Amino acid sequence: MPKENLARRRLDQPKGSDRMVLLSDPDLFGRRFAERVARFSGTAQFLIYMTIVIVLWLLWNTLAPRHLQFDPYTFTFLTLLLSLQASYAAPFILLAQNRQTDRDRVGIEEDRQRAAASKADTEYLAREIAALRIALGEVATRDFVRSELQRLIEDQRDDEERPRKKKRERV
Numbered sequence: 001m002p003k004e005n006l007a008r009r010r011l012d013q014p015k016g017s018d019r020m021v022l023l024s025d026p027d028l029f030g031r032r033f034a035e036r037v038a039r040f041s042g043t044a045q046f047l048i049y050m051t052i053v054i055v056l057w058l059l060w061n062t063l064a065p066r067h068l069q070f071d072p073y074t075f076t077f078l079t080l081l082l083s084l085q086a087s088y089a090a091p092f093i094l095l096a097q098n099r100q101t102d103r104d105r106v107g108i109e110e111d112r113q114r115a116a117a118s119k120a121d122t123e124y125l126a127r128e129i130a131a132l133r134i135a136l137g138e139v140a141t142r143d144f145v146r147s148e149l150q151r152l153i154e155d156q157r158d159d160e161e162r163p164r165k166k167k168r169e170r171v
Helices: 003-009 030-041 044-063 076-137 142-170
Strands: none
Touching: 030 044, 030 076, 044 076
C-alpha cells in the first residue's frame, strides 16, 4: 500500500498536502530550526559573538564622529534589536524544550519496555532455578554418596573381621 493511502487512512494525523512540504511539516523546518537556534544561543561561542557585536556597537556609537553614528547615545536601536532577539529566542528555546521532552518521553517508554522484558526474563530464570532445585532434591548429592560409600566400606570391614573373630574363637 503506498504511503499516501496509508497517511490518508490514519485518523490520528492531519491530512497532508503536496504544497509547501518544507513549511507544513514542523519536524522538517520549525522544530529542527528552533532546536539549532536554541542550541547555538546557549553556547559560549554565541555569547562571545554577541559580546563583540555589542561592544563594537557601543564603541562605534560613542567614539565615532557624530555624522557616522547610526544610534544616538541612549542606544534605542540597540535596545530594540536586543529585545527582538530575546523575543525570538524564547519561543525557539520552548520549541527545542518540547522536542527534547518528546525525545525523553520516547526514551522513558523504551526504558520501561526494557525493564519489563528484563523482569520477565528474571522471573523465568527464577522459576527455572526453582525447578532445578526441586529436581536436585531427589538426586543424590556428593556428600550423600560419600557417606554411603564410607558406610559400605565400614560394613565390609566389619564383615571381614567377623569371620576372623570366629576363627580365633574356635582355635
